[in-house]
Structure formats: structure tokens, C-alpha cells
Amino acid sequence: MSPLIEIKDLSYTYPDGNLALENVSLDVEEGDCVGLIGPNGAGKSTLLLHMNGILHGNNQILIDGLEITADTIRQIREKVALVFQDPEHQLFMPSVYEDIAFGPVNMGWSKDKVNWQVDLALQEVDMLSAKHRSSHHLSFGEKKRISLATVLSMKPKILVLDEPSSNLDPKHRWELIDLLKNLNITKLIATHDLEMVGTLCNKVAILNRGRLKAFGPTFEILSNKDLLISYDLAKA
Amino acid sequence: MKHHFADEYSKINGVLQKIDPRIKIISTVLFVLLVNITSFNNSFSLIYYTFILVLCTLLANVPLLRIFRKSLVSLPFIIFFALFSLFYHHRQPWFSGIIVVKAYLSILTMILLISTTSFSHFLKALQKLKIPVVLVMIFSFMYRYLFVITDELMNVKTAKDARTVGGSKWFHTKVLANIIGVVFISSYERSERIYQAMLSRGFDGTIRTLDDFSLKNRDYLFGVSALMIFIIIKIMEYSLR
Numbered sequence: 001m002s003p004l005i006e007i008k009d010l011s012y013t014y015p016d017g018n019l020a021l022e023n024v025s026l027d028v029e030e031g032d033c034v035g036l037i038g039p040n041g042a043g044k045s046t047l048l049l050h051m052n053g054i055l056h057g058n059n060q061i062l063i064d065g066l067e068i069t070a071d072t073i074r075q076i077r078e079k080v081a082l083v084f085q086d087p088e089h090q091l092f093m094p095s096v097y098e099d100i101a102f103g104p105v106n107m108g109w110s111k112d113k114v115n116w117q118v119d120l121a122l123q124e125v126d127m128l129s130a131k132h133r134s135s136h137h138l139s140f141g142e143k144k145r146i147s148l149a150t151v152l153s154m155k156p157k158i159l160v161l162d163e164p165s166s167n168l169d170p171k172h173r174w175e176l177i178d179l180l181k182n183l184n185i186t187k188l189i190a191t192h193d194l195e196m197v198g199t200l201c202n203k204v205a206i207l208n209r210g211r212l213k214a215f216g217p218t219f220e221i222l223s224n225k226d227l228l229i230s231y232d233l234a235k236a
Numbered sequence: 237m238k239h240h241f242a243d244e245y246s247k248i249n250g251v252l253q254k255i256d257p258r259i260k261i262i263s264t265v266l267f268v269l270l271v272n273i274t275s276f277n278n279s280f281s282l283i284y285y286t287f288i289l290v291l292c293t294l295l296a297n298v299p300l301l302r303i304f305r306k307s308l309v310s311l312p313f314i315i316f317f318a319l320f321s322l323f324y325h326h327r328q329p330w331f332s333g334i335i336v337v338k339a340y341l342s343i344l345t346m347i348l349l350i351s352t353t354s355f356s357h358f359l360k361a362l363q364k365l366k367i368p369v370v371l372v373m374i375f376s377f378m379y380r381y382l383f384v385i386t387d388e389l390m391n392v393k394t395a396k397d398a399r400t401v402g403g404s405k406w407f408h409t410k411v412l413a414n415i416i417g418v419v420f421i422s423s424y425e426r427s428e429r430i431y432q433a434m435l436s437r438g439f440d441g442t443i444r445t446l447d448d449f450s451l452k453n454r455d456y457l458f459g460v461s462a463l464m465i466f467i468i469i470k471i472m473e474y475s476l477r
Contacts, residue, residue: 054432074438082436088384089429094356094376101446106438111446134355136383154437 003027004064004158004186005051012046012057012210020046021057022210028188028203030157035197035218036190038207039232044162044190045085047207051160051188052080064157078107081151085163087143091135096127096146099135103154114153121153125179141172145179158186165193194233198222206231245298246354252296256455257353257361263462264349268342270466274473279334281473285341288465289348296352306347307340314339355379360445369443381426389419 005028012021020043028034036044049055053068053076064079066072081103084090093099100121104114122128125145130138138146144164151159164180165173177196180187191197197204197218204221206214208231214221221227228234246253252260267285274281293300317339318332350358363372392415400411 049432052436054435074440077436077438082433084429084433086429088381089426089433092377092380092430092433094359094380095354098356098445102434102439103437105444105446106440108444114446136380150437 001030002062002065004030004032005188006062007047007050008060008062010047010050010057010060012043012050012055014046020210021050024207024210024212026205026212026215028158028186030186031184032203033187033189033201035201035204036188036207037192037194037197037204037233038213041209042207043210044207046210048082048160048162048188048190051158052077052082054082078154079157080160081154081156081158082160083147083151083162083164085166087135087140087147090147090150091143094134096122096130096133096135096138096149099146100149100153103150107154117153117155121149124152124183125149141168141175144168144172144176148176148179152183156185158188159183161187161189161191163191163193164189165191165196194222194228206233243350243353243355243358245296245302245351246357248297250295250297250352252292252348252352254454255458256449256451257357258364258449259451259455259459260349260353261358261361261365263459264345266462266466267345270470271341271345272338274338276331276334278473278476279337280476281469282334282337282341284469284472289341289344293348296348298348298351303344303347303351306351307343310343311340314343361449363445364449373443377430381423384426385419385423388422389415392419 005026007024007026010021010024011019013019024043024047026034036047038044046055050057050061050068051063053073056068061068063076066075066079068076091099093102097118100118101114104117109117118131119128122131125148127142127145127149130142130146135143135146148164161180165176168176173193173196177199180189180200187200189197189201201218203216204214204218205212206221206227213231214224214227225234229236267288271282271285274285290300293303314336318336321332321335322329353361359372359376362375363369393412396411396415400408
């Protein structure tokens with residue numbers, strides 16, 4: 001069986017000449033939870049933006065067997081859900097309901113199906129009571145949950161998360177980790193939160209200066225202190 | 237940071253809050269239009285319009301003082317135009333007074349509409365009334381991010397205050413100009429990330445919405461009553477001319 005995400009020798013250079021990714025190759029199997037770790041500026045977020053065709057490197061990515069092209073972009077974006085680090089970027093509609101319905105409406109689903117998926121997504125993140133509230137009335141923890149609901153409503157096959165636990169207090173952080181743990185979906189999580197990676201992920205990839213430096217089972221990577229120290233992920 | 241939202245009275249129990257936003261928008265536009273076409277020689281109708289506005293505010297359970305306070309920000313502009321009109325064709329001060337009353341009544345009416353309608357319903361109603369979708373989306377983003385950008389501006393200003401002691405007014409003005417520049421650039425970058433978030437969720441340039449407004453008997457009653465009252469006032473105005 002072919003992997004759900006297949007990245008082959010992906011390279012990407014920003015318009016200002018900054019080489020953000022260089023020959024990155026990575027396979028993610030269905031059901032995997034992969035933690036993408038690395039120091040700031042390693043290229044983690046850039047890699048995530050390639051997952052549903054926001055950025056186009058040398059297009060060496062296959063999602064569920066599909067190459068990312070203009071013809072397949074709609075299918076790709078139905079399959080891959082991207083949650084941005086800052087919920088203020090994710091929540092741009094006047095109400096929580098409209099934000100969660102935004103994706104399903106763009107997919108051209110019927111009104112009944114959209115309403116059903118919105119309720120389901122809100123139940124999954126335990127925020128049904130916030131359905132008709134405005135996003136700017138929510139607390140930061142609530143915004144993070146609703147951000148997740150905005151993509152769960154699209155019933156994706158792959159969940160791509162950029163720093164999901166950043167800026168959360170310990171209580172809300174653990175609530176979010178538990179929530180993600182209970183989501184039976186393939187996940188790719190870029191983070192500095194090694195404790196969360198240890199709890200959620202079965203595989204870990206280390207990125208450094210745009211290159212993939214290590215990829216393997218979580219225990220193997222996180223227990224290799226020398227490896228973590230060499231990429232500034234642990235204190236010497 | 238605590239913000240006072242424009243639609244803060246939209247969720248309370250009041251007569252106006254229960255009316256379909258489309259009917260409210262049409263009635264409001266009609267009301268503002270009638271107020272502004274009131275003849276300068278027959279301006280007693282403005283008293284009736286004021287009475288209607290006060291009555292609607294009371295029916296909406298919105299504190300009059302709150303509406304008045306919100307309207308204060310518009311007063312300098314209204315007074316400026318009124319003063320300007322003094323030099324126009326050597327009109328009487330009475331003429332400028334009428335301009336102030338008309339403009340002020342219009343502002344109060346719009347504040348009442350916005351206060352008693354949830355902003356998302358207001359936008360959806362505009363779209364149903366065939367206002368261009370791009371314009372509605374601009375209103376939507378403006379309202380959503382106004383508070384975020386205000387917060388950002390205040391945070392940068394606090395960071396600046398924490399590092400400055402004393403200094404001339406000119407120095408602070410120059411730094412404030414820099415701050416506005418920084419916030420502008422970060423807003424621009426934010427807009428790019430929001431666009432990426434929109435693309436991620438299937439946005440392809442076409443704005444799609446789910447419409448679920450339906451007119452009820454009370455909406456028809458409100459609309460017809462408003463229309464009747466407007467016609468009666470206009471007839472009285474013309475008959476007394």
C-alpha cells in the first residue's frame with residue numbers, strides 16, 4: 001500500500017532567495033501521527049504549506065496517490081486540512097458558525113450537510129455552545145478549539161497542524177492534546193512541544209535548515225539525547 | 237483587551253431585535269432618506285422623526301444614553317459641515333441648525349440599526365439585498381480585524397511606553413508614526429496568511445454563503461407600519477406647506 005503522504009526530494013526557495021527546503025523526502029502512512037520538530041527557521045511551516053498546495057516547490061508531493069496540480073487542488077484541499085498557528089488567521093468570519101461552515105460551503109455541499117458537519121465538528125471540540133458567538137468574543141483556548149473545528153467540518157483525511165499548543169496555558173494545552181489524541185485521523189504536527197510529540201506521535205521527523213535530518217519512531221528519536229542536542233532541541 | 241462591540245444589544249430581548257434584518261435595513265434607509273429630504277421650510281416633521289427614533293430605541297431596550305454616547309464621535313464632523321454651510325449662499329443659521337439635526341438623526345438611526353442587529357446577520361442581509369458580495373466581504377473583514385489590529389497597535393504602543401521616559405511631543409509623534417507603519421506592515425502580512433487560510437479551506441475566489449432568512453408576520457407588520465407612518469408624515473408635511 002502506498003503512503004498517504006509521499007514527499008520526494010522537495011525543495012523550495014522563497015522569492016527573496018532564502019532556501020527554505022532542500023531535498024526533503026518523507027513518507028507518512030495512513031493513521032500515522034508525525035511530529036515535525038526543529039529549531040526556529042528550520043522550514044517546518046514552509047513544509048506544512050506545501051501539504052495542500054499553498055506553496056509549490058518542485059511539486060514532488062503525492063497526497064493519497066494524487067499529485068498536487070491545478071486540476072487536483074480541490075480534491076487535495078478536501079483531503080488535507082491545515083490549521084495555522086495563530087487562530088486569528090484561521091478565524092476570519094463574523095461568527096463561529098460561518099467560520100466552520102466556510103470550508104464545507106466552498107466544497108459545494110448541501111445546506112443540510114453543511115449544518116450537520118458544523119454541529120458534528122463543534123461536538124468533536126466540545127464547543128457546541130459557541131456556535132452563534134463571534135470569534136473575537138472567544139478566549140485564546142476556545143479560539144484554538146474552534147480553529148480545529150473549522151477544518152474537521154471538511155472531513156479531511158489528513159490533519160496538518162502548525163504549533164497547536166503554542167501560547168496555551170497548561171490546562172488548555174492538555175485539553176487540546178487529549179482532543180487531538182482522540183481524533184482518529186492521520187496527523188502531521190509541526191511543534192517545539194516535545195512532551196506533546198511524545199504523547200501524540202508515533203513517528204518524529206527532525207528538520208534543520210531546510211533539510212530532513214532524522215525520521216523514525218518517536219521513542220527512538222526522543223530518547224537519542226545527542227541527536228536532540230545536536231539540533232538545539234535539548235540542553236547539553 | 238476589552239472592546240465594546242457595535243452589535244452589543246443585538247442579543248437582548250427587544251422588539252427591534254426580533255425583526256428580520258432586511259426589513260430593518262430597508263426601513264432604516266427609507267427613514268434616513270425621508271429625514272434628509274425634509275424641506276427646510278417645513279422642518280417640523282423632524283420632531284416626528286425624532287419621536288419615532290426615541291420610540292424605536294425604547295422598544296429595542298437600548299439605553300438612550302448609550303446611543304447618545306456612541307453618536308458623540310460623529311458630532312465634530314456634523315458641526316464642521318454645518319459651519320461650512322454658513323458660508324454657502326449666505327444662508328441663515330437656521331439652515332445650518334436643520335443640517336445638524338438631519339445629520340444627527342441619520343447617525344442615531346444607523347447606530348440603532350447596528351446596535352440591534354448582530355453583525356453577521358447584518359452582512360447576510362446586505363448580501364440578500366443584492367449589495368455586491370465583495371463589498372460585504374470587505375465589511376466583514378473590517379469588523380473582524382478592527383479589534384485585532386487595535387489590540388496590536390495598543391500592544392506595540394505599550395512596548396514603546398515601557399522603554400520611553402519623558403521626551404518631547406514631537407519625539408512621541410515621530411515614534412507613533414513608526415508604530416503605525418509597523419502595524420500596517422504586520423496587517424499586510426496578516427492578510428496574506430488569512431488568504432492562505434481561506435485557500436486551505438477551498439476558497440477559489442467565489443464567495444458562497446448559506447442563506448436562511450425567512451420573513452414572518454411580525455416582519456411584514458413592522459415593514460407596513462413603518463411605511464404607513466412615513467407616508468402619513470409626508471402627507472402632513474405637504475398638506476401644511
